[in-house]
Amino acid sequence: MQEDNLLIGAIDQGTSSSRFLVFSAKDFQLITYHQVPIKLISDQAGWVEIDPQAIIDSVVECIEKVSEYLAEMGLSHKMIKTVGLTNQRETTILWDKVTGKPLHNAIVWLDTRTHSTVDEMLAKCNNNPNYLKMECGLPFSTYFSALKIKWLIDNVAEVKEAIRENRCAFGTVDSWILWVGKI
Numbered sequence: 001m002q003e004d005n006l007l008i009g010a011i012d013q014g015t016s017s018s019r020f021l022v023f024s025a026k027d028f029q030l031i032t033y034h035q036v037p038i039k040l041i042s043d044q045a046g047w048v049e050i051d052p053q054a055i056i057d058s059v060v061e062c063i064e065k066v067s068e069y070l071a072e073m074g075l076s077h078k079m080i081k082t083v084g085l086t087n088q089r090e091t092t093i094l095w096d097k098v099t100g101k102p103l104h105n106a107i108v109w110l111d112t113r114t115h116s117t118v119d120e121m122l123a124k125c126n127n128n129p130n131y132l133k134m135e136c137g138l139p140f141s142t143y144f145s146a147l148k149i150k151w152l153i154d155n156v157a158e159v160k161e162a163i164r165e166n167r168c169a170f171g172t173v174d175s176w177i178l179w180v181g182k183i
Helices: 052-072 115-123 145-155 157-164 173-180
Strands: 007-013 017-024 030-037 080-087 093-096 168-171
Touching: 007 052, 007 173, 017 052, 030 052, 052 173, 080 173, 093 157, 093 173, 115 145, 145 157, 157 168, 168 173
Parallel strands: 007 080
Antiparallel strands: 007 017, 017 030, 093 168
16 A cells, blocks of 8 residues: 555543544544533532543544545545554543453543642651652642552442452543454
8 A cells, every 4th residue: 555545543532522533544634523521420529520421432433533534535444554542641441350340330541539648648748749749740739640549449349349250440531442342
């Protein structure tokens, strides 16, 4: 196949929407894209979640629509030779690695439910938010996945059970999308 006919795909799964974009491999010009909004769930102050299945459904819909758009242009999705994946970092998803089912909604990066846990950890290290920064490059913050995982373990019975039975998988949105494997 000639380079003129090669395409590059990009999955952009963000906080408020999912998009699939296709570019020309020759000049990196955008050929087409489709975008689907994502519904955020905020049942309590500071809590922000997303249904993990809604993430998958939105990405699949975007890919299917772009395939249709390409066909309307006389192009084929088979011309896509590589796909990149970018996503909302630190949104945390735990799922059952046997059934593939999410164990809870995804906890979004901007969720602050772990604020009290951050305060507890800071109290143990002289209130120094950079205490672990030399080890991991990050300050203590509600932003990061580790504290969200702790919250899920402490508060969601299905998570505790899946861990006890060695069935719990963890990842950010990119891991979840790749694990599901529909894409």
